[in-house]
Amino acid sequence: MVKKLIPIILIAGTAFLVMKYVKAPESKKRFIKHLVVQIPYLPGRYYA
Amino acid sequence: MSDYDAIIIGAGLGGLACGAILARSGVKTLILEQSGNTGGCCSSIQHDGFTFDIGPSVVEFKWVWDILFEKLGRKTADYIDFIEIDPIYSFITSDGKRFSYPADLTKTRKTIETLSPDDVKGWDKFVRIGSGMSEIFFKSSMFTPMMTLRDMMIFGIKNPLLSLKLKYVFINFESALKGFFKSEAVRASMGMHAYYLGLPPALCPGYAVFLCYTDHEGVHYPKGGMGSIPKGIEKAYREEDGEIRFGERVIKIITDKNRAAGIRTASGKEITSRVVISNINAKTCYLDLIGRDYLPRWAVKAMESYEYSFANPNLMLGLKDQIGLDAHHTVCHSTIEDMNSAWFDYCLKGKIPSRGFLLLSCPTIEDHSLAPENHHCLNIVTVAPYRLSGGKDWDSIREEYIESRIDIVEKEFHLNLRENIVAAKLNTPKDFERMLLQPEGAIFGIQFDNASSMIFRPRIRSGAIKNLYLVGSSTHLGGGTPTTTASGILAADMILREVF
Ligand SMILES: Cc1cc2nc3c(=O)[nH]c(=O)nc-3n(C[C@H](O)[C@H](O)[C@H](O)COP(=O)(O)OP(=O)(O)OC[C@H]3O[C@@H](n4cnc5c(N)ncnc54)[C@H](O)[C@@H]3O)c2cc1C
Numbered sequence: 001m002v003k004k005l006i007p008i009i010l011i012a013g014t015a016f017l018v019m020k021y022v023k024a025p026e027s028k029k030r031f032i033k034h035l036v037v038q039i040p041y042l043p044g045r046y047y048a
Numbered sequence: 049m050s051d052y053d054a055i056i057i058g059a060g061l062g063g064l065a066c067g068a069i070l071a072r073s074g075v076k077t078l079i080l081e082q083s084g085n086t087g088g089c090c091s092s093i094q095h096d097g098f099t100f101d102i103g104p105s106v107v108e109f110k111w112v113w114d115i116l117f118e119k120l121g122r123k124t125a126d127y128i129d130f131i132e133i134d135p136i137y138s139f140i141t142s143d144g145k146r147f148s149y150p151a152d153l154t155k156t157r158k159t160i161e162t163l164s165p166d167d168v169k170g171w172d173k174f175v176r177i178g179s180g181m182s183e184i185f186f187k188s189s190m191f192t193p194m195m196t197l198r199d200m201m202i203f204g205i206k207n208p209l210l211s212l213k214l215k216y217v218f219i220n221f222e223s224a225l226k227g228f229f230k231s232e233a234v235r236a237s238m239g240m241h242a243y244y245l246g247l248p249p250a251l252c253p254g255y256a257v258f259l260c261y262t263d264h265e266g267v268h269y270p271k272g273g274m275g276s277i278p279k280g281i282e283k284a285y286r287e288e289d290g291e292i293r294f295g296e297r298v299i300k301i302i303t304d305k306n307r308a309a310g311i312r313t314a315s316g317k318e319i320t321s322r323v324v325i326s327n328i329n330a331k332t333c334y335l336d337l338i339g340r341d342y343l344p345r346w347a348v349k350a351m352e353s354y355e356y357s358f359a360n361p362n363l364m365l366g367l368k369d370q371i372g373l374d375a376h377h378t379v380c381h382s383t384i385e386d387m388n389s390a391w392f393d394y395c396l397k398g399k400i401p402s403r404g405f406l407l408l409s410c411p412t413i414e415d416h417s418l419a420p421e422n423h424h425c426l427n428i429v430t431v432a433p434y435r436l437s438g439g440k441d442w443d444s445i446r447e448e449y450i451e452s453r454i455d456i457v458e459k460e461f462h463l464n465l466r467e468n469i470v471a472a473k474l475n476t477p478k479d480f481e482r483m484l485l486q487p488e489g490a491i492f493g494i495q496f497d498n499a500s501s502m503i504f505r506p507r508i509r510s511g512a513i514k515n516l517y518l519v520g521s522s523t524h525l526g527g528g529t530p531t532t533t534a535s536g537i538l539a540a541d542m543i544l545r546e547v548f
Binding site: 026027028030031034035038039041042043044045046047048 | 219220222223249250251334346347349350351353354388392497498499500503504505506507510511512
């Protein structure tokens with residue numbers, strides 16, 4: 001039961017965040033976008 | 049047997065502070081500096097009888113030098129003569145209005161009240177939270193290495209108040225300001241502090257707004273010019289038998305089985321040491337001086353991923369008369385929108401902004417020794433891109449740039465500048481790159497956002513190469529005179545604990 005709920009919660013959570021992002025003012029969008037594009041680099045940066 | 053215990057590449061503030069503590073502890077230390085002077089960005093030059101600061105114009109957190117000199121068994125005042133600056137800022141608006149923020153918090157409250165009575169409550173709240181944040185964020189984090197999640201957790205446990213204020217890490221500067229102040233004019237007067245972290249208000253982390261508060265804990269200028277700070281540390285370093293060689297450019301960090309073992313200079317000298325400390329840009333240190341072939345793949349990728357910080361052309365003018373400025377620092381008032389636009393619509397597109405960040409610094413208001421009698425020094429600092437669009441380059445637009453800055457100051461802010469100029473010198477981002485080997489003239493090394501600060505900034509103790517340590521603007525604490533000095537203190541303490 002719990003296992004079945006996890007994907008639903010994840011999808012709902014992502015949808016909620018996307019909605020918030022879409023509705024956010026331009027300045028907040030820029031802030032978030034600037035950080036999100038750097039996420040793939042964080043593990044390497046952490047160990048350097 | 050190594051030639052030296054420690055070799056430091058670069059005599060910037062970070063390298064000097066680290067070197068002085070190591071030398072004091074009996075560590076045989078050599079600093080190699082490619083230029084003919086100590087100080088790097090924090091230097092002063094002589095030009096046509098004037099002493100000009102090439103980079104920073106004031107310092108915050110003077111207590112960092114007090115801690116450094118205490119560790120050296122000395123008193124700051126015997127080495128650097130700091131003068132307190134008051135008012136901290138004066139503002140000129142394009143319709144000719146002027147106002148100032150004095151160091152005294154109550155007096156600044158009065159200024160805020162005149163600008164926007166509705167914002168007095170916000171100011172009181174700002175001061176309350178600001179004093180807490182100053183303790184936690186700026187004072188405690190200054191001497192915490194912050195290399196791992198464990199470091200961060202310990203920091204969090206020691207500073208439980210931080211968890212209540214964590215939101216300021218996750219919102220931008222602009223939103224943080226909106227949480228305190230209603231009036232656009234008040235917000236605009238504080239917006240420039242985002243550029244103290246090298247980012248526009250939309251991209252800068254929210255906690256930086258509290259720099260507008262910490263300014264009130266004291267802003268100082270060293271008598272004799274900003275170059276007096278490194279000169280003071282250099283003096284203490286030499287007194288402890290530390291050695292400096294000028295005109296020595298390091299081109300290689302020699303490694304042996306992933307361990308730093310010494311350096312090679314451009315003149316072909318190889319010098320061995322037990323530890324190597326880099327005070328240069330972290331990307332240059334790893335990708336060029338160590339070299340991609342000697343680094344793990346992940347480290348190469350991580351270094352390549354960092355963006356250089358922004359550039360600050362610095363126009364230095366000698367004036368035959370004061371042009372009516374009220375303070376050491378005068379800000380040509382711009383809206384938050386202008387500050388963001390300077391970044392997004394201009395710098396990122398290779399264009400030089402005409403508004404958005406224009407700082408006039410007149411150090412001769414406090415220190416007359418910098419100019420001939422009755423004359424003054426004025427620095428005009430703006431944000432600008434390193435790469436220019438339309439096939440232009442900085443060397444070819446020198447005159448055009450100088451004229452355009454003078455025009456803005458005269459036409460938009462009504463100051464009688466042109467006819468008072470008796471000397472002029474411009475340092476473009478390209479000049480910074482040539483003089484200090486700082487790629488792209490990046491004034492803070494690499495960018496300082498949440499994804500490249502704290503645990504995500506190149507570590508003080510290298511994670512990729514043993515016995516390699518980093519100090520200065522591209523490691524933890526980031527760019528700025530106190531922060532780079534503190535990075536040197538942190539690194540020295542770590543080296544003394546771990547190696548000697
Ligand atoms: C225009 C401008 C305005 C600023 N305004 C302020 C301000 O108002 N307040 C403030 O606190 N901070 C300010 N800063 C930032 C502050 O000056 C810097 O962050 C700080 O001084 C950097 O110190 P650092 O230890 O990183 O060394 P750096 O100053 O970067 O020095 C590095 C040294 O290494 C040398 N070097 C480089 N490559 C080699 C090599 N291969 N071999 C040997 N030597 C090498 C260079 O010549 C240089 O001397 C400003 C900077 C600039 C440029």
